[in-house]
Amino acid sequence: MKRDLITLLDYSNAEIISLIDSADRLKKEKGKLRSDLKGRSVALVFQKPSNRTRVSFAVGVYELGGNSLYLGPEEISLGKRETTHDVAKTLSRYVHCIVARVFDNKDIIELAQHADVPVINALCDLYHPCQALADIQTIREQFGKFKGLTLAYVGDGNNVFHSLMIACVKVGINVRFAGPKGYDPNPKIVQVAQEIAKKNKCTVELGRDPKEAVRGADVIYADVWVSMGQEKETAKRIKEFEGYQINEDLVKLADKNYIFMHCLPAHRGLEVTEGIIDGKHSVIFDQAENRLHAQKAVLLKLLK
Numbered sequence: 001m002k003r004d005l006i007t008l009l010d011y012s013n014a015e016i017i018s019l020i021d022s023a024d025r026l027k028k029e030k031g032k033l034r035s036d037l038k039g040r041s042v043a044l045v046f047q048k049p050s051n052r053t054r055v056s057f058a059v060g061v062y063e064l065g066g067n068s069l070y071l072g073p074e075e076i077s078l079g080k081r082e083t084t085h086d087v088a089k090t091l092s093r094y095v096h097c098i099v100a101r102v103f104d105n106k107d108i109i110e111l112a113q114h115a116d117v118p119v120i121n122a123l124c125d126l127y128h129p130c131q132a133l134a135d136i137q138t139i140r141e142q143f144g145k146f147k148g149l150t151l152a153y154v155g156d157g158n159n160v161f162h163s164l165m166i167a168c169v170k171v172g173i174n175v176r177f178a179g180p181k182g183y184d185p186n187p188k189i190v191q192v193a194q195e196i197a198k199k200n201k202c203t204v205e206l207g208r209d210p211k212e213a214v215r216g217a218d219v220i221y222a223d224v225w226v227s228m229g230q231e232k233e234t235a236k237r238i239k240e241f242e243g244y245q246i247n248e249d250l251v252k253l254a255d256k257n258y259i260f261m262h263c264l265p266a267h268r269g270l271e272v273t274e275g276i277i278d279g280k281h282s283v284i285f286d287q288a289e290n291r292l293h294a295q296k297a298v299l300l301k302l303l304k
Helices: 013-028 053-061 086-093 104-114 131-145 159-171 187-199 210-214 229-239 284-303
Strands: 042-046 067-071 097-101 119-120 152-155 174-178 204-207 219-222 259-262
Touching: 013 131, 013 159, 013 284, 042 053, 042 086, 053 067, 053 097, 053 284, 086 097, 086 104, 097 104, 097 284, 104 119, 119 131, 119 284, 131 159, 131 259, 131 284, 152 159, 152 210, 159 174, 159 187, 174 187, 174 210, 187 204, 204 210, 259 284
Parallel strands: 042 067, 042 097, 097 119, 152 174, 152 219, 174 204, 219 259
Antiparallel strands: none
16 A cells, blocks of 8 residues: 655654664665666756755655656646646656645645645645654764754744654754744644653744843754745745844754754845854755655655
């Protein structure tokens, strides 16, 4: 029976750690060509443009011996030019896996429901599971563990935060969120994450004060204040996120060995200063590289 990756909520704690273990092994043989996906093709269905997601999946499929096909917005407009049902059924006759980067969570769910091959969520409005896997891989690389660490996320409670929060509590990392009113994470997802956290003896805390979130934290995480498709809200968002910038004063409150993370692309000078994102505590490019290794681990799990 085929399996998808829509949200990390569908994966057990042990399965997530197993994926990270696999990603670490794949990283050790970086650049080595394998034949696991020989004779297999993966469709990259992208409604939104991308740098890291597109390149890391294309290179990952190639390094595993497979073939990838990029299908951008002009080729496929889910639910417009053709129904999502028909796209799923048609692609299932051609390829062995569908990687989809979409605007709406319902589109990725519908693709998975009707596709006869595995579907991987490469981003939707609610989740970004592949990013979160790379994030926790990076965290373990830096600290050698998950348990006992605290991650502070400052900014917008968006899709990146949802998946990161889920990944963290699955492996035992404490999570603190600080953001302005009106930008809180989805309360239903938070509730589920808090239930998981309780079982795994870690915590999820939400607040408004970035100083309280960052105080003593091992990891500081930021994302853009204005995401793709929100450009008309730029002035409004910049005003409302005032005081939530990751800067030299704020990070003084973190643990002295903290790391700074950002899923990229970044708006230097807005959500983070150049001194922090380019400083000695920043691991943003390790994070970006690990997208490749984590996604290869997912492909191997779903297509083995």
